[in-house]
Amino acid sequence: MEAFRPILPRRGISFSTTSHTFIRSLSTTPVLQKQTSARLKRYLNISPHTSFLASYNDPSNEQIVFNPPSSAPSVFNTPFKFLPKSDPRRRAALASHLFADPTNPIPRPGDIASAIASAGQPKRQQQKYSKQGDGKAEANRSPLPPTARKEELLVPKHHLEPQDVEQIRRLRASSPSKWSVMKLAKKFQCAETFVMACVQAPDEHQKKLREKAAKAKERWGTIRRKAREERSKRKKLLFSGRI
Amino acid sequence: MPGSRRTQLRTPSVFLKLRNTQLALGLLSLKLSPGAHEEVTDSRAAPQGPAGGKDDDDINITKRCEIGNYEDNNNTTSYFLHKTNLKQYSAAGTAQALYEDYQNESESPNPNRNGSQFPGLPSPPPHRALESAKLAALHARLNLSERLPLQSLARCLVDSTADESLQFNNTHLAFLGRTIVNYHVSEYLVAKYPRLPMEIVFAAMKGYAGNRALYAIARQWGVEPAAAPGEEVDPGLLQFDVKKTGTELDAAVGYKRKELDKIIKFKFRRGISSRVVFDDEFGDTVSMGEHERILERQALEWRAQQGILSEDEMIQMEDPVPLEIETAEDRKFASYANFSRAVVGAVFLHSGREVAKNFVRSHVLSRRLDLEEMFSFSRPTRELAKLCQREGFERPVARILSETGRLSRTPVFVVGIYSGRDRLSEGWGPSIEHARLTAAMNGLKSWYLYSPGDDVRMPSETYDENAKPWTPLYVDMGEVIV
Numbered sequence: 001m002e003a004f005r006p007i008l009p010r011r012g013i014s015f016s017t018t019s020h021t022f023i024r025s026l027s028t029t030p031v032l033q034k035q036t037s038a039r040l041k042r043y044l045n046i047s048p049h050t051s052f053l054a055s056y057n058d059p060s061n062e063q064i065v066f067n068p069p070s071s072a073p074s075v076f077n078t079p080f081k082f083l084p085k086s087d088p089r090r091r092a093a094l095a096s097h098l099f100a101d102p103t104n105p106i107p108r109p110g111d112i113a114s115a116i117a118s119a120g121q122p123k124r125q126q127q128k129y130s131k132q133g134d135g136k137a138e139a140n141r142s143p144l145p146p147t148a149r150k151e152e153l154l155v156p157k158h159h160l161e162p163q164d165v166e167q168i169r170r171l172r173a174s175s176p177s178k179w180s181v182m183k184l185a186k187k188f189q190c191a192e193t194f195v196m197a198c199v200q201a202p203d204e205h206q207k208k209l210r211e212k213a214a215k216a217k218e219r220w221g222t223i224r225r226k227a228r229e230e231r232s233k234r235k236k237l238l239f240s241g242r243i
Numbered sequence: 244m245p246g247s248r249r250t251q252l253r254t255p256s257v258f259l260k261l262r263n264t265q266l267a268l269g270l271l272s273l274k275l276s277p278g279a280h281e282e283v284t285d286s287r288a289a290p291q292g293p294a295g296g297k298d299d300d301d302i303n304i305t306k307r308c309e310i311g312n313y314e315d316n317n318n319t320t321s322y323f324l325h326k327t328n329l330k331q332y333s334a335a336g337t338a339q340a341l342y343e344d345y346q347n348e349s350e351s352p353n354p355n356r357n358g359s360q361f362p363g364l365p366s367p368p369p370h371r372a373l374e375s376a377k378l379a380a381l382h383a384r385l386n387l388s389e390r391l392p393l394q395s396l397a398r399c400l401v402d403s404t405a406d407e408s409l410q411f412n413n414t415h416l417a418f419l420g421r422t423i424v425n426y427h428v429s430e431y432l433v434a435k436y437p438r439l440p441m442e443i444v445f446a447a448m449k450g451y452a453g454n455r456a457l458y459a460i461a462r463q464w465g466v467e468p469a470a471a472p473g474e475e476v477d478p479g480l481l482q483f484d485v486k487k488t489g490t491e492l493d494a495a496v497g498y499k500r501k502e503l504d505k506i507i508k509f510k511f512r513r514g515i516s517s518r519v520v521f522d523d524e525f526g527d528t529v530s531m532g533e534h535e536r537i538l539e540r541q542a543l544e545w546r547a548q549q550g551i552l553s554e555d556e557m558i559q560m561e562d563p564v565p566l567e568i569e570t571a572e573d574r575k576f577a578s579y580a581n582f583s584r585a586v587v588g589a590v591f592l593h594s595g596r597e598v599a600k601n602f603v604r605s606h607v608l609s610r611r612l613d614l615e616e617m618f619s620f621s622r623p624t625r626e627l628a629k630l631c632q633r634e635g636f637e638r639p640v641a642r643i644l645s646e647t648g649r650l651s652r653t654p655v656f657v658v659g660i661y662s663g664r665d666r667l668s669e670g671w672g673p674s675i676e677h678a679r680l681t682a683a684m685n686g687l688k689s690w691y692l693y694s695p696g697d698d699v700r701m702p703s704e705t706y707d708e709n710a711k712p713w714t715p716l717y718v719d720m721g722e723v724i725v
Contacts, residue, residue: 073669075615075688081636081665082690084717141664148641148658148675155638238680240619 164188169199176205364474366406366482372397377479385464385586391593399585402483402578403490405472413585414490420584423591425524427603427703428452434699436614438691440722441515443617445526450612453525457580460606466582483578485571497523503530504559600703615688622725623683627660630690630723637663641679644669658682
């Protein structure tokens with residue numbers, strides 16, 4: 001999909017640099033960029049790309065213009081990494097990349113780059129390579145897009161020992177309200193799911209939490225309740241591919 | 244079922260089930276000779292083996308079917324009967340035999356086969372097939388070979404609810420057709436999409452060759468139902484009775500589960516592995532017919548009178564499982580579907596294996612089924628992470644590729660999932676979380692929907708005489724377990 005570019009106010013409009021005004025200028029309220037609508041229309045009326053203006057009679061312009069509309073990629077196009085070793089498309093992709101013109105790189109960022117970099121290396125070395133990163137190679141590569149969430153780059157450290165797990169269990173059992181899952185995760189610098197995998201709260205504590213949650217739910221008004229219900233419905237629809 | 248042999252086709256997990264003895268039984272009763280009526284009395288009776296047939300050809304057919312070994316991938320001709328064995332089903336012979344069969348039947352002391360209070364035959368006599376314009380039109384519309392006589396096509400149109408006699412209804416033709424259709428559909432799915440999860444395979448099987456799909460096919464062929472079955476109806480109309488329960492050879496594919504009652508009553512979970520082993524080609528339980536349920540109930544009552552009930556049976560007596568009765572609509576779908584299957588069976592018998600295969604390809608497999616829409620996930624991000632871990636790829640990371648209107652009421656985010664520097668998939672949505680989940684689901688779909696190509700070779704192509712040696716297909720290790 002092509003990148004969406006927001007139209008920012010350009011010439012002929014008063015524009016304050018404070019962040020507050022900037023945010024307002026990005027809102028859905030239509031912004032008049034010119035004094036009159038006729039001028040704005042003329043301003044936005046851009047002439048088409050020269051490739052479209054080429055006359056059909058001119059023999060020097062005999063070429064195919066391929067300019068498809070942007071669309072979501074099909075799931076039936078298997079990504080390179082998912083092709084099995086036996087698939088001929090894998091070899092073809094590697095070959096076409098290797099013999100490609102280096103001055104004119106493929107626009108997609110590093111689709112088969114790591115496969116070429118790691119081709120022929122044993123698995124252990126590959127992992128080492130991917131963790132440390134080759135300074136020179138990394139510098140030459142285009143940077144990857146930003147991550148969607150902060151947690152995305154958290155890699156499990158596997159630093160906890162059996163005695164740590166024992167301590168987690170002991171602490172949680174000693175006082176489940178004091179040593180909550182969040183606190184334990186912070187203390188031992190691990191994921192909350194890891195704490196929950198290690199130890200379960202005693203039944204009374206779980207019951208207390210459930211009652212607390214039920215009480216909170218009782219206080220919900222119609223609007224919040226409806227919003228919550230619809231959110232869970234949306235999630236179900238999303239997982240079955242209906243939205 | 245005790246005493247019956249069952250073999251499974253073991254090309255890469257093609258799971259077509261076929262009970263050979265039943266097929267043999269079907270072919271025996273399809274032997275359209277005057278004496279056929281005495282030989283086979285009931286399709287559900289225990290197979291008599293070659294003892295029922297008097298001449299050597301019968302024995303040959305039975306033996307071939309029983310020997311037919313599916314385990315051997317390279318063996319090309321073991322399953323399907325050789326052409327020479329089908330000589331006796333030549334067109335002219337069939338017409339004559341059908342007619343003789345009818346004569347024989349009508350001379351019997353009880354001409355009223357259906358047991359109804361109205362006189363007359365339950366289905367039109369075979370010789371009237373030659374007079375029906377509808378039937379001739381259907382034959383021409385389907386572009387069927389001249390080797391397939393109108394009488395056989397007329398027989399395909401008689402459902403087991405219209406005429407109970409196995410010599411005149413389409414039960415055996417439909418069973419033969421069912422095995423052929425399901426074989427080609429399952430082969431196509433497994434060879435073309437080797438990574439499909441089993442649940443999707445079952446759903447896709449139903450989508451291609453289930454009752455509803457075959458009903459739609461038969462409707463598109465222009466087949467119309469008769470108002471009510473009877474001797475006087477046009478043989479070109481589909482004859483069935485929605486008030487009756489059919490006697491298809493359902494039980495011949497898969498096993499009857501012992502705990503079927505509890506599955507129905509308590510909604511027992513059925514795992515995929517057990518569905519592959521016990522259930523039919525669509526992953527549905529092989530249910531007992533209404534008749535059998537009534538018999539079981541009677542047996543239970545008798546045992547209660549004798550005072551020899553076990554604890555389980557006592558509970559069963561107190562709270563009986565309701566009889567599973569088909570609805571009228573189900574019966575309609577089943578009857579149409581059985582007609583479609585019976586046509587495939589008839590094409591196979593009269594024109595041979597290759598023609599039947601092409602028939603299935605052009606009528607059943609040519610329909611578009613959107614496999615992408617069949618998936619549903621519960622934890623897509625976790626499943627993708629597990630997949631990457633299993634295959635030795637780097638951990639998947641969600642990255643924002645592009646976005647618009649973050650602070651507006653209708654934002655759009657496009658999120659890509661990366662493993663190392665390779666982009667696995669992308670998805671879009673009105674929030675980052677939505678886009679991330681969509682991207683993960685798209686990634687999983689692109690893994691599961693991998694295809695070696697449109698021109699992938701099917702195992703059935705090795706049946707050709709000049710076929711190249713078989714090269715193994717890509718076999719996947721299986722779906723990701725979360």
